[in-house]
Amino acid sequence: MLSTPMFANGGRMKEYHHSGSTECRFSPYAYNGGTVLAVAGEDFAIVASDTRLSEGYSIHSRDSPKCYKLTDTTVLGCSGFHGDCLTLTKIIDARLKMYKHSNNKSMTSGAIAAMLSTILYGRRFFPYYVYNIIGGLDEEGRGAVYSFDPVGSYQRDSYKAGGSASAMLQPLLDNQIGFKNMENVQHLPLTLEKAMQLVKDVFISAAERDVYTGDALKLCIITKEGIKEEMVPLRKD
Amino acid sequence: MALSSILSREPLGLFGSDAGSVGAGFSDGRTGLGFSSVSGDGLSFDIRAPPNTDDEAAPESKIEFLHGTTTLAFKFQHGVIVAVDSRATAGSYIASQTVKKVIEINPYLLGTMAGGAADCSFWERLLARQCRVYELRNKERISVAAASKLLANMVYQYKGMGLSMGTMVCGWDKRGPGLYYVDSEGNRVGGDLFAVGSGSMYAYGVVDSGLRPELSVEEACELGRRAIYQATYRDAYSGGVVNLYRVHSQGWERVSQDDVLQLHQQYKAEAQD
Numbered sequence: 209m210l211s212t213p214m215f216a217n218g219g220r221m222k223e224y225h226h227s228g229s230t231e232c233r234f235s236p237y238a239y240n241g242g243t244v245l246a247v248a249g250e251d252f253a254i255v256a257s258d259t260r261l262s263e264g265y266s267i268h269s270r271d272s273p274k275c276y277k278l279t280d281t282t283v284l285g286c287s288g289f290h291g292d293c294l295t296l297t298k299i300i301d302a303r304l305k306m307y308k309h310s311n312n313k314s315m316t317s318g319a320i321a322a323m324l325s326t327i328l329y330g331r332r333f334f335p336y337y338v339y340n341i342i343g344g345l346d347e348e349g350r351g352a353v354y355s356f357d358p359v360g361s362y363q364r365d366s367y368k369a370g371g372s373a374s375a376m377l378q379p380l381l382d383n384q385i386g387f388k389n390m391e392n393v394q395h396l397p398l399t400l401e402k403a404m405q406l407v408k409d410v411f412i413s414a415a416e417r418d419v420y421t422g423d424a425l426k427l428c429i430i431t432k433e434g435i436k437e438e439m440v441p442l443r444k445d
Numbered sequence: 446m447a448l449s450s451i452l453s454r455e456p457l458g459l460f461g462s463d464a465g466s467v468g469a470g471f472s473d474g475r476t477g478l479g480f481s482s483v484s485g486d487g488l489s490f491d492i493r494a495p496p497n498t499d500d501e502a503a504p505e506s507k508i509e510f511l512h513g514t515t516t517l518a519f520k521f522q523h524g525v526i527v528a529v530d531s532r533a534t535a536g537s538y539i540a541s542q543t544v545k546k547v548i549e550i551n552p553y554l555l556g557t558m559a560g561g562a563a564d565c566s567f568w569e570r571l572l573a574r575q576c577r578v579y580e581l582r583n584k585e586r587i588s589v590a591a592a593s594k595l596l597a598n599m600v601y602q603y604k605g606m607g608l609s610m611g612t613m614v615c616g617w618d619k620r621g622p623g624l625y626y627v628d629s630e631g632n633r634v635g636g637d638l639f640a641v642g643s644g645s646m647y648a649y650g651v652v653d654s655g656l657r658p659e660l661s662v663e664e665a666c667e668l669g670r671r672a673i674y675q676a677t678y679r680d681a682y683s684g685g686v687v688n689l690y691r692v693h694s695q696g697w698e699r700v701s702q703d704d705v706l707q708l709h710q711q712y713k714a715e716a717q718d
Contacts, residue, residue: 329567333606357535361562363544375538 237289237337238263241420242274243371244285245407246343247385248351249398253430255283255343256407257371258415258442260423261290270423270444274371277435278304279314282344283428284324287371288358289337296336299327317344321354321362328360335359339370344430351430373414373421380410404429408440415442513682515644515673516546516557518613518624519652520637521665524693525615525622527555528669530644530677530705531685533562542685551576553696554592554616559641560609560629568610572596589616589623590635597633604631611641617692644676644683651675666691666700674708 241262246255257274260267276284276297284300286293303323307315315323321342328336340356355368367385369377382388384406387395407427415422425440516529529546532539546558548569554576558565575595579587587595593614600608610629617623626632626639638656640648651672660668670687677683687708689700 325563325567329563332563332567332608355541357540357563359561359563361533361566363541365541365543 236334238291239337240268240288240290241372242272242287243369243373243377243411243414243418243421244274244287244339244341245367245369245377245381245410246285246341246353246355247367247381247398247403247407248343248353248365249400249403251345251349251351251431252400252403253283253343253345253351253353254400254403254407254427255285255341255430256411256425256427257285257287258411258421258423258425260420262420267423273424273426275426275428277428278320278342279344280434281430282315282317282320282342283430283435284320285341285343285370286338288339292336292338296327296338296340300324303327316347317342317352317354318346318364320344321356321364324354324356325360325362328356328358332359339374341368341370343428345432349432369410371421373418376414376417377410380413381406400429400431404438411440411442512560512609512643513680514546514559514642515640515648515676515680515683516559516613516642517638517640517645517648517652517669517672518557518615519639519656519665519669520622520624521656521660522658523660523662523665524617524691525624526665526669527557527613527615527690527692527697528673529557529688530673530683531688532677532683534682539684544685545688547688547690548573549697550592550614553586553618553692554589554614555690555692555697556596556615557613557641559611564608564610564629565612568596568600569612571599575599586618588618588620589614589625590618590620592616593625593627593633593635597627597631600627600629601631604629613639613641615692615697617694617696622692640672642683644673644680647676647679648672662691670701670703670708671712674705674712677705678709 242258242260244257246253255275259271259273261269261272274285274287278284278300284297286296304315324340324342335358337358339358342354344352346352353365353368354362355365355370356362367381369381383390385398387393404427408425411425422443425442427438427440429436513532513534514530518525518527527547531542531544531546533541533544544562548556548558548566550556550569550573556569572592572595576587576592596614600610608629612627614625614627615623624636624639626634626636638652652668655668666689670689673687684705687703687705690697691700
């Protein structure tokens with residue numbers, strides 16, 4: 209599983225014929241692919257990710273979901289370099305525990321988002337190669353989605369796609385959830401059933417056209433009753 | 446090793462009161478959490494030297510940058526107008542059209558965001574904390590000149606390390622309206638009008654031709670809005686919505702948020718009249 213120079217192109221097609229000299233340098237990063245998506249509704253949030261873990265032309269695992277449960281009301285989705293995802297989630301879990309012990313309550317979604325921003329910025333000059341999206345319920349019980357860049361810049365959204373197929377999914381969400389670029393359309397509020405169907409459809413589409421997305425889809429549905437999980441099969445090719 | 450130091454030390458190193466660290470293995474109080482708990486103000490920020498890597502897939506190329514942006518601020522007789530767009534790009538992908546590029550440092554100070562999104566929001570959040578500490582220590586509000594100086598000095602320590610930040614600190618203090626431009630190169634300049642970002646030239650053109658000393662509040666707001674709109678029209682990297690703020694003697698207020706598409710229809714209709 210070593211990141212050999214052959215896979216150091218970050219997911220692009222490697223050229224078979226080299227003309228000229230080749231320089232091989234150790235890279236501390238690898239690109240493991242994967243797509244994450246989060247949608248916030250009136251009283252729910254959905255965090256979904258595919259479960260494929262890849263590197264270059266290989267698939268390491270078909271059962272490696274990218275959603276991590278943080279608290280009863282918050283789920284983190286992270287894609288990018290799997291090594292940094294693992295370390296980052298360990299650090300967040302430790303910080304959540306410390307907060308709970310010193311403050312005698314669980315961290316709210318907004319507080320977790322602010323904390324993650326500073327954790328990421330702490331490595332400003334050697335970043336965590338992770339695209340994070342937090343989905344959860346805010347203090348008033350409304351759905352909240354927070355999206356991050358690798359060094360900690362974040363903002364609250366109603367929906368966001370991150371990871372390898374993000375550029376394919378985000379425009380579709382803009383249209384179907386944000387009603388962007390449509391005229392004379394009634395802006396209906398998003399129901400849980402419609403959101404779930406949309407997420408499934410959108411991942412099926414992503415699996416068609418993105419090589420790093422596929423195998424299975426894991427959905428985490430966060431409501432005030434708790435977090436429900438659902439697995440949906442996707443294309444395995 | 447990093448995990449053991451996390452579990453043995455208080456996380457909030459930025460408050461840096463006690464430098465002692467239990468069994469962490471770092472002599473200067475560094476924790477695996479990425480904070481340095483140095484005594485004093487605790488503002489010195491830990492740097493891990495990045496390994497030498499030419500890998501194009503490294504996240505540096507995927508960090509959201511706001512060089513593609515248009516932000517402007519100008520003084521007039523009734524205060525300071527601050528107008529910004531809301532687009533963030535990661536390469537040629539539009540990462541977001543709803544970025545808040547005006548940071549509310551405190552109820553009477555605003556900061557704008559251009560350059561690296563994380564750099565701007567992090568350092569200005571740190572500035573907000575430092576302004577509050579000043580207030581508590583000196584029992585009076587910090588001046589715009591002092592706040593901008595604090596920010597400039599904080600980032601100057603990282604000069605050459607790749608921070609990217611071009612911000613305008615705007616407020617109202619004892620000397621009246623205040624406006625300073627501060628960037629990560631070390632510049633700190635006071636003035637009456639600044640525009641920052643890839644669309645700044647287009648914005649300058651509009652503001653320079655419309656700026657008069659006797660502008661009313663509505664006229665000044667419209668001037669700022671129009672300048673950003675024109676910049677989004679011509680600059681591919683600016684767009685989204687125009688956020689407009691005004692700073693007056695009692696503090697700042699959010700004037701308006703207008704989608705550029707709607708402004709386009711509005712101005713087109715006005716031009717045809």
